[in-house]
Amino acid sequence: MHRCKSGGEALTPEWRGDGNEESSWNPERTAGKGKGYDKQLKGLLDVEILPMVEEFDKKLNNDTVYEERLQTAADNFIAAASKLPRVSGCLPPCGFQSAGAVYNCITCQYDSCELPLDCPVKEIKAMENSRNQMWCVVPFHLPEDIEVIWRFAEEVKTQQVDQFKEVTAGLDTLYSIPSTSLQHVGTYQCEIYSGQRSIVRLFFYLTVTPQIVAGHTELQEIFDLSLLPGGRLLPAPGGPPRSLILNPSPLFLTACLTILLLLLFLSMGALYWSVKPEHAEQEEED
Numbered sequence: 001m002h003r004c005k006s007g008g009e010a011l012t013p014e015w016r017g018d019g020n021e022e023s024s025w026n027p028e029r030t031a032g033k034g035k036g037y038d039k040q041l042k043g044l045l046d047v048e049i050l051p052m053v054e055e056f057d058k059k060l061n062n063d064t065v066y067e068e069r070l071q072t073a074a075d076n077f078i079a080a081a082s083k084l085p086r087v088s089g090c091l092p093p094c095g096f097q098s099a100g101a102v103y104n105c106i107t108c109q110y111d112s113c114e115l116p117l118d119c120p121v122k123e124i125k126a127m128e129n130s131r132n133q134m135w136c137v138v139p140f141h142l143p144e145d146i147e148v149i150w151r152f153a154e155e156v157k158t159q160q161v162d163q164f165k166e167v168t169a170g171l172d173t174l175y176s177i178p179s180t181s182l183q184h185v186g187t188y189q190c191e192i193y194s195g196q197r198s199i200v201r202l203f204f205y206l207t208v209t210p211q212i213v214a215g216h217t218e219l220q221e222i223f224d225l226s227l228l229p230g231g232r233l234l235p236a237p238g239g240p241p242r243s244l245i246l247n248p249s250p251l252f253l254t255a256c257l258t259i260l261l262l263l264l265f266l267s268m269g270a271l272y273w274s275v276k277p278e279h280a281e282q283e284e285e286d
Helices: 035-048 050-058 063-082 212-227 242-246 252-284
Strands: 102-104 110-111 118-127 134-135 146-154 163-172 174-177 184-195 197-209
Touching: 035 050, 035 063, 050 063, 118 134, 134 197
Parallel strands: 118 197
Antiparallel strands: 102 110, 134 174, 146 163, 146 184, 184 197
């Protein structure tokens, strides 16, 4: 197994396991230390291994003298490094996460999360003349010296960098549209920098529904909900129960029939009295 040497070079003494979990070589316990503990790891390396490495480089002793000493020092280093806490690791799906990188004791380097810089496009739907907000936030830790640049690609859903035009640059992770209109339809890109290095790019695709179309849609939905099978309408809010309208009682039918007959007799009486004077005048002339 490899042992780290100053400058990233590896020494390769024969490994001998002794059954002790704290001191035996265990990649699962030693190869995943977070980058936040690089100072502690360097301190352990300086104390346990580097003094012997310097003696070995200066050829102060025979090579066989260092085999057992280096083995013991490596055991001590691994045991101490194993006690350091682990970081949360890489959080998918995107972004350069330096805090999530882990130290590999075999290669003596930090292993990158190897996640893409571009996050998937998030779709946002908004009504015309409504307020809309987009937040450029990520679930992993960001450096303190960040810069946020917002860009816009009009009318298209894309992640092609050359289609975007810069809108704002600064520290604001919020992009707000006070009154959304059709000219705001398109893809918004938020890119976070630290120094000259890009950390992550987020994308938001915004679609806007016009108010006229929205109003027509709401009326159509209300009309569809108000219709019963067979083309019958639901009763108005606060009106009589549906059962009374669809299945009227005999007393109600009798009352309606009586009123209709009464109206019929009154109409015939009025017609008779309006025609009688004309007949009387005609008889007098004859």
